[in-house]
Amino acid sequence: QVQLVESGGGLVQPGGSLRLSCAASGFTFSSYWMYWVRQAPGKGLEWVSAINTGGGSTYYADSVKGRFTISRDNAKNTLYLQMNSLKSEDTAVYYCTRYSDYVDYWGQGTQVTVSS
Numbered sequence: 001q002v003q004l005v006e007s008g009g010g011l012v013q014p015g016g017s018l019r020l021s022c023a024a025s026g027f028t029f030s031s032y033w034m035y036w037v038r039q040a041p042g043k044g045l046e047w048v049s050a051i052n053t054g055g056g057s058t059y060y061a062d063s064v065k066g067r068f069t070i071s072r073d074n075a076k077n078t079l080y081l082q083m084n085s086l087k088s089e090d091t092a093v094y095y096c097t098r099y100s101d102y103v104d105y106w107g108q109g110t111q112v113t114v115s116s
Contacts, residue, residue: 002026002105004096009110016086016114022079022096022107030054030074033099036081037106038092046092049081050099064090086114 008020020036036048049070050059058070069082079096093109 002098004098004105004107006094006096006107006110009094009112011113011115012086013116014087014114017082017084018086018112020081020083020094020096020110020112022081024077024079024096024098027098029072029077034070034072034079035097035099035103036070036079037095037097037103038090038112039095039109040089040092043092048094051079083112086112088114090114 003025005023006020008018010018012018030053033050033052035050037045038048039045048061048064049068051070051072055072060068067085071080091112091114093111095109096107097103098105
């Protein structure tokens with residue numbers, strides 16, 4: 001069965017960095033685009049970033065462009081999100097998702113809290 005397991009979240013001060021990881025299993029990871037999606041407290045879902053199957057094409061929401069970097073290691077079946085220059089408004093649960101014409105699988109999420 002498809003499993004997506006995020007890790008790497010936590011509490012960080014404004015301006016700090018975190019690296020999220022998502023371990024994928026139960027499907028051919030290298031065949032799928034992958035997305036990161038987040039949900040801030042009391043708000044709706046926000047698409048953050050996307051990466052194509054080979055990792056050569058990446059896309060970002062304007063709110064994170066220039067600060068976040070999505071990447072993948074197909075040999076390790078792992079998706080990453082490097083987050084730099086974090087702001088309080090980046091506080092959210094971050095989800096790793098699989099895209100196949102639509103987002104069809106979600107991880108359990110990892111909490112990122114940016115606060116001094």
